[in-house]
Amino acid sequence: QKEVEQDPGPLSVPEGAIVSLNCTYSNSAFQYFMWYRQYSRKGPELLMYTYSSGNKEDGRFTAQVDKSSKYISLFIRDSQPSDSATYLCAMSPDRGSTLGRLYFGRGTQLTVWP
Amino acid sequence: NAGVTQTPKFRVLKTGQSMTLLCAQDMNHEYMYWYRQDPGMGLRLIHYSVGEGTTAKGEVPDGYNVSRLKKQNFLLGLESAAPSQTSVYFCASSYPPLTSGRAKGEQFFGPGTRLTVL
Numbered sequence: 001q002k003e004v005e006q007d008p009g010p011l012s013v014p015e016g017a018i019v020s021l022n023c024t025y026s027n028s029a030f031q032y033f034m035w036y037r038q039y040s041r042k043g044p045e046l047l048m049y050t051y052s053s054g055n056k057e058d059g060r061f062t063a064q065v066d067k068s069s070k071y072i073s074l075f076i077r078d079s080q081p082s083d084s085a086t087y088l089c090a091m092s093p094d095r096g097s098t099l100g101r102l103y104f105g106r107g108t109q110l111t112v113w114p
Numbered sequence: 115n116a117g118v119t120q121t122p123k124f125r126v127l128k129t130g131q132s133m134t135l136l137c138a139q140d141m142n143h144e145y146m147y148w149y150r151q152d153p154g155m156g157l158r159l160i161h162y163s164v165g166e167g168t169t170a171k172g173e174v175p176d177g178y179n180v181s182r183l184k185k186q187n188f189l190l191g192l193e194s195a196a197p198s199q200t201s202v203y204f205c206a207s208s209y210p211p212l213t214s215g216r217a218k219g220e221q222f223f224g225p226g227t228r229l230t231v232l
Contacts, residue, residue, distance in 0.1 A: 088157065100210070102219055
């Protein structure tokens, strides 16, 4: 079992829809939680970053972390065709021998159609 | 400021051939990483380095070797390529993980190298 589980989709929604992307994890040492966005044939780029539990909002994007359930989410409001990409969740501990390593989910492929 | 660059962008190898992938970064990052990305598998860490002259194994290190002779460069070698190593390879770099004023865990990725082993 992977330490980070993510439904690969694909997910296809109409423009303007609210999109919900999720990941679960098993390692309670994870403290940093990230969402990376990867456009086709490009490298991933950091989209959102949170530390420990809670919510973080940035424009149309909201990241949520529920450490008690080991569950993180990314919500995209008013989705646009330009949001079409693969979204990867990633996590990291804040100490120990694996400090600095990111553990990625498989990625969810999202298509927003006009 | 080029960020992270990878050479080559594409390569086709025959089984048993060797090659080296080059990663260069101009952000003065201490940490560098090599990942492979396969369909449905996400990003898997091959090797990483926490500083010049140091390397460590990641999740899938078998069949690969690395070297970090200069801070800005991280090389990934395949000594005897196998079809199972057909993949897209990404290099990334970052500040040390607890650097203040930085998003912890942010890694900067290169554009990738598409490798096919026949």
